[in-house]
Structures are given as C-alpha cells and as structure tokens.
Amino acid sequence: MASCxxxxxxxxxxxxxxxxxxxxxxxxxxxxxxxxxxxxxxxAQFHHMTPALCCCSKTRSGEKYTDPFKLGWRxxxxxxxxxxxxxFISTTELKEMSEYYFDGKGKAFxxxxxxxxxxxxxxxxxxxxxMQASQRTIALIAEMIHTxxxxxxxxxxxxxxxxxxxxxxxxxxxxxxxxxxLILSAASxxxxxxxxxxxISILTQVIEDLVRGEFLQLGSKENENERFAHYLEKTFKKxxxxxxxxxxxxxxxxxxxxxxxxxxxxxxxxxxxxxxLIDDVLDFTSCSDQMGKPTSADLKLGLATGPVLFACQQxxxxxxxxxxxxSLPGDVDxxxxxxLQSDGVQQTTYLAQRYCxxxxxxxxxxxPSPEREALIQLSEIVLTRDK
Amino acid sequence: MSLRQxxxxxxxxxxxxxxxxxxxxxxSVVSWRGQSSRSPAHWNQVVSEAEKxxxxxxxxxxxxxxxxxxxxxxxxxxRKLVGTQxxxxxxxxxxxxxSQHNLQLRGLVVLLISKAAGPSSVNxxxxxxxxxxxxxxxxxxxxxxxxxxHTALLVHRGIVNLNELQSSDGPLKxxxxxxxxxxLSGDFLLANACNGLALLQNTKVVELLASALMxxxxxxxxxxxxxxxxxxxxxxxxxxxxxxxTFLSHGALLAKSCQAAMELAKHDAEVxxxxxxxxxxxxxxxxxxxxxxxxxxxxxxDSLTFNLNSxxxxxxxxxxxxxxxxxxxxxxxxxxxxDYAKLRETIKAGKGVTSAIDxxxxxxxxxxxxxxxxPPSEARTxxxxxxxxxxxxx
Numbered sequence: 001m002a003s004c005x006x007x008x009x010x011x012x013x014x015x016x017x018x019x020x021x022x023x024x025x026x027x028x029x030x031x032x033x034x035x036x037x038x039x040x041x042x043x044a045q046f047h048h049m050t051p052a053l054c055c056c057s058k059t060r061s062g063e064k065y066t067d068p069f070k071l072g073w074r075x076x077x078x079x080x081x082x083x084x085x086x087x088f089i090s091t092t093e094l095k096e097m098s099e100y101y102f103d104g105k106g107k108a109f110x111x112x113x114x115x116x117x118x119x120x121x122x123x124x125x126x127x128x129x130x131m132q133a134s135q136r137t138i139a140l141i142a143e144m145i146h147t148x149x150x151x152x153x154x155x156x157x158x159x160x161x162x163x164x165x166x167x168x169x170x171x172x173x174x175x176x177x178x179x180x181x182l183i184l185s186a187a188s189x190x191x192x193x194x195x196x197x198x199x200i201s202i203l204t205q206v207i208e209d210l211v212r213g214e215f216l217q218l219g220s221k222e223n224e225n226e227r228f229a230h231y232l233e234k235t236f237k238k239x240x241x242x243x244x245x246x247x248x249x250x251x252x253x254x255x256x257x258x259x260x261x262x263x264x265x266x267x268x269x270x271x272x273x274x275x276x277l278i279d280d281v282l283d284f285t286s287c288s289d290q291m292g293k294p295t296s297a298d299l300k301l302g303l304a305t306g307p308v309l310f311a312c313q314q315x316x317x318x319x320x321x322x323x324x325x326x327s328l329p330g331d332v333d334x335x336x337x338x339x340l341q342s343d344g345v346q347q348t349t350y351l352a353q354r355y356c357x358x359x360x361x362x363x364x365x366x367x368p369s370p371e372r373e374a375l376i377q378l379s380e381i382v383l384t385r386d387k
Numbered sequence: 388m389s390l391r392q393x394x395x396x397x398x399x400x401x402x403x404x405x406x407x408x409x410x411x412x413x414x415s416v417v418s419w420r421g422q423s424s425r426s427p428a429h430w431n432q433v434v435s436e437a438e439k440x441x442x443x444x445x446x447x448x449x450x451x452x453x454x455x456x457x458x459x460x461x462x463x464x465x466r467k468l469v470g471t472q473x474x475x476x477x478x479x480x481x482x483x484x485x486s487q488h489n490l491q492l493r494g495l496v497v498l499l500i501s502k503a504a505g506p507s508s509v510n511x512x513x514x515x516x517x518x519x520x521x522x523x524x525x526x527x528x529x530x531x532x533x534x535x536x537h538t539a540l541l542v543h544r545g546i547v548n549l550n551e552l553q554s555s556d557g558p559l560k561x562x563x564x565x566x567x568x569x570x571l572s573g574d575f576l577l578a579n580a581c582n583g584l585a586l587l588q589n590t591k592v593v594e595l596l597a598s599a600l601m602x603x604x605x606x607x608x609x610x611x612x613x614x615x616x617x618x619x620x621x622x623x624x625x626x627x628x629x630x631x632x633t634f635l636s637h638g639a640l641l642a643k644s645c646q647a648a649m650e651l652a653k654h655d656a657e658v659x660x661x662x663x664x665x666x667x668x669x670x671x672x673x674x675x676x677x678x679x680x681x682x683x684x685x686x687x688x689d690s691l692t693f694n695l696n697s698x699x700x701x702x703x704x705x706x707x708x709x710x711x712x713x714x715x716x717x718x719x720x721x722x723x724x725x726d727y728a729k730l731r732e733t734i735k736a737g738k739g740v741t742s743a744i745d746x747x748x749x750x751x752x753x754x755x756x757x758x759x760x761x762p763p764s765e766a767r768t769x770x771x772x773x774x775x776x777x778x779x780x781x
Contacts, residue, residue: 094608152574156567158549172548173566174611181543181577181604188581188597197588204585211578214571 068374068381072112075119075131076139079111080104083140086186097168097179098186101147105163110146111139113243113271113378117264118250119371120363125255127367134194135250141203142246144187149210149238151180156214157301194253202249206242213237217303222323228309232273239279240272263362267375270359275382277352280305281345284336286386299332306351308335311344349383356383433776434495437769441498441520473557473565474545475572493537493641494530496669496773500662501526501648502766503758507655521766525587525651529596532583533644536600539576542569544607592647599643606636613696626746629701634667637674642666661760668754669774674698675747676777682731682740683780692727698746703739744780751778 080102089095118135122128153159154167155176161167168176184207191203216234221227247268251261283298284307298305302325304312312318315338321331339345356379363375502521517524546566549559556562577600584593609632624632634642645666649659678697693700704712719730734740751774761767 089605091605091608094605152570155546156570158563172550174546174548175608177543177546177570177573178604178608178611181540181573182601184577185597185601185604189594189601192590192594192597195590197585197590200590200593201585204581207581208578211571211574214574218571 068116068378069112071370071374072116073108075115075136076108076111079108079140079143083144086140086144086190087183088186089182093171094175094179094182097171097175098182100168100179101150101163102143105165106143106147108143109275110142110243110246113268113375114139114142114246114250116371116374116378117247117267118254120366120369120375121251121254121260121264123369123371124260124367125257128254132253134196134199135253137190137194138199138203138246138249138253141187141191142242144183144190145203145206145210146242148180148183148187151176151183153214155180157297159297196253198252199249202245202252206245209237209241213239213241224309224312227304227322231304231306231309235273235276236269239276240269243272243275244268260366263365266362267359270355270362271379271382274352274355274359274379277306277348277355278382278385281307281348281352282386283307284339284345296332296336299326299335302326306348307339307342307344309344310347311335311339311342314342314344352383356380429779430776433769433772434492437495437499437773440765440769441495441502441522473562473569474547475542475565475569491534492673493644494534496641496666496770497530497533497644497648498522498527499766499770499773500645500665500761501530501652503761503764503770504649504652504654504658504662505762505764507653507658523652525589526648528583528587529592529644529648529651532580532596533640535576535580535583536596536603537640539573539580540600540603540607542573542576544611545569587651589651591650595643595647595650599640602635602639602643606632606634606639610636610696624696624701626698626701626705629696629698630671633671633674633698638667638670641670658760661757664757665754665770668750668757669770669777672747672750672754672774673777675743675750679740679743679747679780682735682743691731693731699734699739699743701739702742702746703734703737706738706742747780748778751775 083102084099087095087098089098115131115136118131118138122131122135150162151168154162154169155173158169159167160169168179171179191200194200213234213236216230216237219230221230244265245268247264248261251264255261280298283295283305286295299308304322308318308322312322318335318338321328321335324331326332326335359379360376363372363379366372501523505521506518506523519527546569547556547562549563549566552559552562580596584596587593642663643666645662646659649662654662675698678694679699681691681693681697682699707715715733716725716730719726719733754774755771758767758770
C-alpha cells in the first residue's frame with residue numbers, strides 16, 4: 001500500500017524541490033539543523049513524507065531562501081524567560097508547575113508564526129521594518145494559551161508523557177488543573193496590558209473555541225458526512241483558532257486595513273488545520289520516541305481522526321468501532337491496522353496539502369517580504385514535519 | 388447558576404419596590420457589637436432586602452450558559468457520577484440547594500456597591516439610558532462575571548487526585564470521568580467569563596479581573612494543600628500568612644470586582660480604592676465568621692469537624708506556641724483519628740475564638756469605614772447590613 005501511495009504522490013505532487021530544506025542548505029544551524037537531520041531520518045522511513053511538496057511555493061517565492069524558524073527566532077530571543085516573568089507566583093511548587101512546559105524544548109511553532117505574520121503585515125502596511133512590543137507579546141500569549149490548554153487536556157486525557165517528559169499530572173490532578181488556570185490568568189493579564197479592546201476580543205474567541213472544541217470531542221456523529229464536518233470543526237476550534245486569531249491580532253496591531261486582517265486570519269486558520277491534520281497522521285505513522293508522546297494516542301482516547309474517517313470509507317466495518325469509541329479489547333490495534341492498510345494516511349495528508357495551498361494563496365496577497373516567504377516555507381514544513 | 392435559582396428569582400425581575408426599613412443603622416459601631424448571634428433567618432433577610440434594592444440580581448448570562456448545548460450535555464453526563472464520591476456532585480448539589488444563601492453574594496455586593504456609588508459626574512449624561520435600578524448594564528455583566536469566575540474555581544477545586552483514591556470513592560473510571568467533566572465545565576464557565584469581560588470593552592477591568600483570577604487560583608492552591616493534610620498537623624503559618632492566603636482565596640475576587648465596578652462607571656481612583664477596601668474587608672470578616680461557626684453555635688453535634696486551618700485554630704495555635712499545640716492535637720487523637728469534639732473544647736478554652744471574633748470585627752469596621760465615603764442610600768445601608776450580619780456574635 002505504502003509504495004503505491006509513494007508512486008501516486010510522485011506522479012501528482014512530488015516535484016523535486018530546487019531549494020528543499022535539507023541538511024545541506026545554508027542557514028541551517030542550531031535547532032533547525034537538528035530538525036533537518038530528523039527530517040532526513042524520516043525520509044528514510046517508508047511512509048513518511050517528502051520535503052517541500054507544495055507545488056506552488058517555488059513559483060511564488062522569488063526571494064532568497066530563509067529558514068523560517070531562524071528568521072522568526074530573531075524576534076523571540078528570551079521568549080521563555082519572558083513568559084516565566086509573566087508568571088509572578090509566590091509559591092515555589094506552583095511556579096515550578098506553571099513553568100514546567102516553558103523549558104525551551106517546545107517547537108514554539110505558534111510564536112514563530114505570530115512574529116513572522118507581524119513583520120509581514122508591518123511591511124505590507126507601510127514598509128515598516130519594526131515590530132511593535134505588543135505584537136511580540138501576542139506571541140507570548142499564544143504560547144501561554146496553548147500551554148494552558150495542554151495542561152488541561154493532559155488531565156482530561158489522563159496523559160502521562162508529552163515532549164519526551166512526564167506531564168504535570170505527576171503533581172496530582174488537583175494541582176495540575178490549577179496550574180493550567182494560572183497560566184491562563186497570566187495570559188489574560190498580559191493581554192489586558194496591551195490595552196487594545198479589539199485584540200482582547202479576538203483572543204478571547206480562542207479561549208471559547210478551545211473549550212467548545214473539547215466539548216465537540218466528547219460527542220460523535222452517526223452520519224459519515226456529519227462526522228467529517230464535526231471533525232474539521234473540532235480541528236479548527238482546538239488547534240487552528242489559536243493560530244488564526246493570534247495572526248489576526250498582530251495584523252490588527254500592525255495595520256488598519258480589514259482586508260489584511262482577513263488574510264492573516266485565513267492564513268493562520270488554514271495552516272492551523274493542516275498542522276493538526278498532519279499531527280493526526282503522525283499519530284499513526286510516527287514512533288513514540290519521535291513524538292515525545294505515545295502514538296495511537298487518539299484511538300486509545302476513543303477519537304476518530306482524519307485517517308480513521310478516510311479508512312472507514314474503504315472499510316465500513318470500522319463504523320461500529322468508531323461508534324463505540326474503540327472501547328472493546330483489540331479495537332485500537334485493529335483500527336490501526338485498517339488505517340495503515342487503507343489510504344487514510346495519504347488522503348489526510350492530501351487534505352492537509354490543500355489547506356496549506358490555501359494558506360499560501362492567502363499570504364501571497366501581501367506585499368513580498370522575507371517574512372512572507374518564511375510563512376510560505378513554514379506551511380511546507382508543516383506538511384513535512386515528523387514530530 | 389442553577390435553573391431553580393434563576394426561576395426562584397424571576398419574580399424579582401425589574402421589581403425595585405420600596406424597601407422595608409433596614410434593621411440596623413450605622414449610627415454606632417458599638418451598638419451592633421455583642422448582639423445576638425447571626426441567625427440564618429437574619430442573614431437571609433439581609434440578603435433578600437439587598438436583592439430587592441438592586442432590582443434583579445443577575446443578568447441572563449448564567450441562564451444562557453445553562454441552556455447552551457454544551458452544558459445540558461454535561462448535566463446529562465453528571466448523572467453517571469451518582470453513587471461515586473466525586474466532589475463535583477457536592478458542588479453541583481450546592482449550586483441547586485443554596486441553603487446558606489451565599490451563592491450569589493459576590494455578585495450581589497458588586498451590584499450594591501455600583502448602586503451606592505451611583506453614576507459618576509464625568510459621564511452622567513451619556514450612559515444613563517442603560518441604567519436599571521441605578522445600575523449600569525455593564526456593571527450587571529460584571530457582577531455575573533464575578534459569579535462565573537467564583538463558580539468555575541469552585542468546580543476546579545473539586546478535582547480529585549486519581550492516585551489517592553479510596554475504594555469507597557467509586558470505580559477509577561468514574562472518578563476519571565468526573566475529573567474530565569469538572570475540568571470541562573470549569574473551563575466553560577471561565578471561557579464565558581472571558582467572553583463577558585471582553586464585551587465590557589475596558590482593558591483596566593479585564594486586567595483587574597484577570598489578576599483576581601490569578602489570586603484566586605493561588606489561594607485555592609494554598610487551601611487545597613492545607614486541607615489535603617486533614618487529620619495531620621498543619622503547617623505553622625501564623626496569622627499574618629493566614630491573612631495573606633485568605634485574601635487570595637476569599638477576598639481578592641470581591642475586592643477587585645468592586646473596584647472594577649467603579650472603573651466601569653468612571654469613578655476616580657479614590658472611589659475605586661474605597662470599593663476595593665469594602666470588598667476586601669467584608670470578604671475577610673465573612674470568611675472569619677464562617678470559620679467561627681463550629682465554635683460558637685449553641686448546638687454542635689460531636690461529629691462536626693472543622694478546618695484546622697481556620698481562623699480560630701490558627702490564632703489558638705499562635706497563642707499557644709507550636710509545641711503545646713502539637714501536644715494538644717496528640718491528646719485529641721485516638722487510634723489515629725482526631726476527636727474533633729475534644730479538640731474543639733480545648734480550643735474554646737483558649738483565646739483563639741475570642742481573638743478571631745475580634746479579627747472579624749476589625750475587618751467589619753474597616754469595611755464600614757470604607758463605606759463612609761459613599762453618599763447615604765438604601766444600597767449603602769444594605770452593604771452595611773451585610774457587615775452587621777457577619778459581625779454579630781453572642
């Protein structure tokens with residue numbers, strides 16, 4: 001199956017990339033070098049992904065190649081120190097718990113997108129080469145809201161490991177929940193201090209979406225079409241809303257044009273959905289060492305993600321398993337086998353490509369800038385990432 | 388928060404009828420000292436009077452929350468927990484049967500202080516149209532947000548540690564499920580609070596309430612870590628640390644909400660500070676009053692337990708010194724179980740209870756002092772009566 005897919009992909013989508021991000025490219029150093037090395041490992045594995053597979057970027061990126069993480073990180077120096085400063089907590093243990101995930105080991109994917117978007121919008125607006133302090137604060141807030149939701153998700157899912165270390169649950173669920181609330185309150189304080197009511201409303205929407213997404217995850221739909229729409233809505237609310245709305249927030253701070261706000265929002269939304277779709281694929285194709293968390297985790301939680309829903313079209317016998325949320329013994333393994341035999345993984349990846357495509361189409365409406373190119377590049381990295 | 392609660396209150400809707408004569412007057416602080424103990428009837432009367440003054444106690448935010456798909460879904464799911472010992476059930480029951488009439492006290496105080504302060508001279512002309520019973524609609528939303536935040540933390544407080552479960556608690560799976568629902572419903576209430584805050588379009592108010600949330604979380608954390616050591620000897624925290632922690636867990640939200648209510652009506656910093664002081668000291672005396680109940684009630688059943696971290700106990704410990712206190716606890720222990728009746732008598736024999744009463748009155752007086760800067764009105768009288776009610780002891 002996998003080799004079929006490989007050929008199919010080569011036929012339709014795979015184009016040898018002229019400037020593919022790889023270990024040999026200039027400008028790869030530090031964390032991105034590791035990333036590239038990891039990508040090379042992934043390529044060696046049978047199923048996983050290709051570098052730079054979005055067909056449109058080469059034609060549009062006229063400027064010289066820049067590593068988006070390197071470019072974005074220039075504005076994010078001291079990100080985690082600054083976040084820890086926002087958590088002014090007197091109790092040692094509570095502070096330790098709240099700071100636990102701000103250890104600099106995360107991908108900082110959201111802050112990177114946010115600062116790149118901020119600069120792309122500023123340049124688009126009046127060719128400004130500066131970034132406002134408030135825009136950088138949005139990057140901090142995005143990471144904080146994300147982390148707060150991770151902490152609560154881990155308690156809800158009773159997860160034991162994340163990013164290669166144990167979850168805050170080892171302190172006990174009682175305290176872990178409070179740590180999540182605390183990070184959220186610190187993010188709200190930082191948000192209020194920006195002093196812009198529009199920005200407050202935009203990011204408040206994220207908090208509401210995160211909760212509603214979690215509720216959507218509780219329910220499942222009988223009807224297959226509804227099930228897919230339900231899945232995409234959940235994906236938007238749980239993952240993409242944060243990226244979309246923080247992109248929108250920095251665009252509001254940087255530029256008065258509502259059309260630009262919409263571009264920023266649409267880019268973030270599409271990249272965010274693609275990001276989660278690939279995350280759902282990786283839950284099937286990656287091994288747990290790479291992910292830093294156990295795989296098949298979604299199935300174990302009873303969740304039918306993209307690959308399962310596509311597989312179910314080929315193997316209708318999966319319907320019953322989906323409806324009972326993989327609760328019978330052996331369901332998880334059987335479902336996993338069905339998914340790997342089907343083209344669920346490929347279909348989901350293809351869908352993610354379409355979202356990335358749309359993201360690139362949106363961002364290309366902005367005036368060219370190194371940051372705009374980096375955002376295009378980033379949407380490709382989303383598709384090729386292996387962790 | 389509950390439908391029952393709301394329905395109970397619906398007849399009040401829009402009614403701002405003539406209030407009955409308040410029971411106490413502010414004329415002398417001494418006059419209310421040493422009066423008969425706070426009876427539930429008296430307390431209920433003070434609160435009902437106050438509710439009439441503010442017209443209607445809440446906006447419909449909680450009704451909207453309650454009728455939303457998400458929460459009705461949860462209500463159905465909570466039924467699965469019946470039969471377990473998950474604290475979420477107790478919290479939910481408390482929301483429906485509000486026996487102590489304390490449920491929406493915070494919101495009520497925010498409304499009363501809004502009305503007591505009245506419209507500010509700065510924008511008296513522009514915003515009067517959305518005033519009902521002398522309270523701006525944004526202040527009503529704020530009162531509701533205060534209640535939402537309080538309830539959310541009440542729900543999150545009731546998460547259980549899964550590795551400490553007793554077999555009597557119920558099956559692990561159900562307790563896990565209870566945690567899941569508790570986190571989600573607490574988050575849902577918080578998200579609604581955030582949403583309401585954003586709609587107020589005032590960044591200072593958002594900052595105040597966000598910092599109140601941070602205080603509250605830290606306060607609950609302290610409270611959890613002390614109550615987790617039930618039956619064991621508590622840390623020797625001393626009354627000043629106790630006050631700081633109690634401000635975080637019981638005072639900060641009310642104090643900062645009262646201040647925010649002033650900010651919404653564009654009152655100056657001085658008025659804002661007075662409102663903050665009232666909220667803070669009223670909440671402190673309210674908390675000390677409820678800490679005192681096990682020690683001053685005429686009839687207490689022997690099995691009635693009390694918190695070893697409550698004001699009278701902490702004060703008792705401070706007077707006695709650490710070593711003697713540990714001896715007293717050891718004496719009251721039988722087969723590893725603490726005999727609360729015995730320990731209560733020991734504490735009552737010491738100075739802890741009377742100095743807790745003094746502390747309660749000290750905060751009550753501070754609250755009344757803060758009110759003096761507000762012009763006399765029925766709302767101010769109601770705020771005073773709340774203080775009188777929590778500072779009465781026999």
